[in-house]
Amino acid sequence: MILLTDARLDPAALQAAVAAPGHGGLAFFAGAVRDRHEGKAVVAVTYEAFRPLAEKILAEVAAEAEAATGAKLAIAHRTGRLKVGELSVFVAAGAPHRGEAFEACRRAIDTLKDRVPVWKKEHYADGTSGWLEGCTLG
């Protein structure tokens, strides 16, 4: 399950996507919008994606983590304007044991941040806004 969506993320659906009778360990990561960044009060963040490529790379990130660990992955990434506390990303990994589940989950969120064409514009309490620095592609 790979999802890039304007709708609220649904952790239960991602959990269900990686559950299996042989999976004893499920690891999850959720990213949430924080109220501060580098000393500035944040009220919201807009997530923008280059959509078809972002979906393709999300699927690659999941497939690479699956190949490296044997775990099953599901990833959902939010787009649009999110308020403080809303979930921007949810990664779920299911595996027979916890070691692989943790490793797959951590690997996927790290790779995702490096490679998926998504950008964040922070909106500050003082009315200003700014795009965040990121990782160069290619």
Add this chain to the structure above:
Amino acid sequence: MILLTDARLDPAALQAAVAAPGHGGLAFFAGAVRDRHEGKAVVAVTYEAFRPLAEKILAEVAAEAEAATGAKLAIAHRTGRLKVGELSVFVAAGAPHRGEAFEACRRAIDTLKDRVPVWKKEHYADGTSGWLEGCTLG
């Protein structure tokens, strides 16, 4: 939030317990009953706890992970008879960034398995059952 309960675990409640406006990273671990163990087909697992001490040690496990990482922890552990796929444990960790959240979550589930007075009796498809080996206390 520390919970030792006969009722189904509620991941959303644990997520809410570790969410905060300053928490950008939330890591979770769920343990689920597997359908096989050491080559035997498992149909259910009974979790038994020495209740007051188990609750106290779950709270200590959470407090130690919090002290070590700065993350906020919530832990729920199930008791009673669980079918394959049901969640036996859920650990939630919230922190400003993902590194501390993952570290806290991993540390808590590892320590929990070593120290909390809970025992598992596996029920097999062939009608037999057996207590699992574990970690010596004290």
Add this chain to the structure above:
Amino acid sequence: MPSISLKAAITNPMTRRVELYGRLRDAGLGDAVELEVGPKTTAAELLRELARRFGAAKGLLEGSALATESEVLNASALVPASGVLAVLPPVCGG
């Protein structure tokens, strides 16, 4: 007279109920046993007495520890004079 019965309770062996958990319930003794515990009985001594009671099943006790509702006792710790006592085999939560 209250003062005398109090002294007796402190200095004489008492019958204490000791709860059994996990695989210890497979010894055929149910989920608790009654043991005589004196004011200077240590956790190790209680576990040895329990091993005698277990007889042929005493192997089940390997790696077990005595605990109260608030702590796991060291082998050399005195058994507290009151409160719940439990013998805990190696644990297996999560």
Add this chain to the structure above:
Amino acid sequence: MPSISLKAAITNPMTRRVELYGRLRDAGLGDAVELEVGPKTTAAELLRELARRFGAAKGLLEGSALATESEVLNASALVPASGVLAVLPPVCGG
């Protein structure tokens, strides 16, 4: 004649719409620009032409890459003759 217009499409520069993402939209050029792209134009050449268009704002392009809907192009790759083109500044998902 179809064969001639096809040849023209392959050998002559065409005006292509190039989408801009993230901070590149702060250059004052909106969310896309139109650029002339020839059959031998590379990704690096397209990005240099875009830098000229950005003028004083060209610093925004630092670390950016040209991409199609299915891949990020190397600097030396030829710009494909059809399909969506997008310039992607350093990414920041999660």
